[in-house]
Amino acid sequence: MKYQCESCDRLVKVETYVIEDGVLAVVCPACGDWTRAAPSLSRPAPSGSAPARAEEPASRGGDTAAVAVPAVGPAVVPPQAARPGVTALRVIRSDAPLAAPPALDGDPFQAPAGHCPKCVALMREDAVSCSACGLVFANFIPEEHQPSEALAREWHALLEAWHDWDVHDRLLSQAMLRGELAMVGRLYRMRLARAPSDAQALRGREEVVRRVTTASPLTSDGPSPTTARKVKNVVMGSVLVVALLLLLVLVQVLRGAL
Structure with a gap:
């Protein structure tokens, strides 16, 4: 150099x-x-x-030449400048125990204050009906929106093992077989209304939507055999009535011509 x-x-x-x-x-x-x-x-x-x-x-003449010799003594290493824009990452051990779910006040089967009691959407204080589902709050009947005994029992058990997704999955599967996915989605929305940053509640709500949209095409391929038979009978009856009317008109025309 x-x-x-x-x-x-x-x-x-x-x-x-x-x-x-x-x-x-x-x-x-x-x-x-x-x-x-x-x-x-x-x-x-x-x-x-x-x-x-x-x-x-020196190799030539009587002059002398200086030969470089490294300095004797410990060399001082310059301090390294801090690298800008580097953020220390927090290390999370995979075997660390998960924190217990926060204790939430209130009935887990009722929407918290400030939310629609039916769809759990936010509502204004002076509103008389929900802008999301159209419910008139004065006409709300809580008994009509309660989960079944089986679902209520399973939901209480789920709250005790909230961080175990296998328990969530089993509850969703059982509710899907009983046709209670809509109620499970409502329970997850009420959970999110009390704890908006609850990751398990967010995942559960998305899973409910996924399962509902996946199962809908299977149940809407066409009308049931009973409905198809009724429609066929109505069409055949209408055709028969129209044919009789045309026959009567034809008879009247022939009589007038004679």
Whole structure:
């Protein structure tokens, strides 16, 4: 590596150097002057700080040439500058026990205050009906929106093992077989109304939507056999009535012609 000496302006090789307080200082082999990375720092003292220089006879003539010898003594390593924009990551152990679900006040089967008692949407204080589902609050009957005994029992058991997704999955499967997915979705919405950042409640609500949309095409492929038979009978009766009317009109026309 070469550098330009500040005293003699020569481009010379780095042969003798020291590091003081994190600043590199090199000596010019031509003029013997010191050059530092930070000119504001004072030059190293002649005694002790300057590196030892061994003199050897030159290959030609009687002159002597200075041979660079690394500075004796421990080199001071400059402190590394902090890397901007680096954020320390918090390490989370996978075997750490999960925190217990927060204890929520109120009936888990009733919407909290400030929410529609039917769809659990936010409502205004002066509103008389829900802008989301159209419910007139004065006409709401709580008994009509209560889960079945089986679902209520399973939901209470789920609250005791809230962080275990397998329990959520079993409850969803049982509710799907009984046709209670809509009620389970309502229970998850009421949970989110009390704890909006509950990850398990968010996942459960999305799973309810996924299962409902997946099962809907299976139940809407076409009308049931009973409905199809009724429609066929109505169509055949209508055709028969129209045929009789046309026959009567034809008979009247023939009588008038005679």
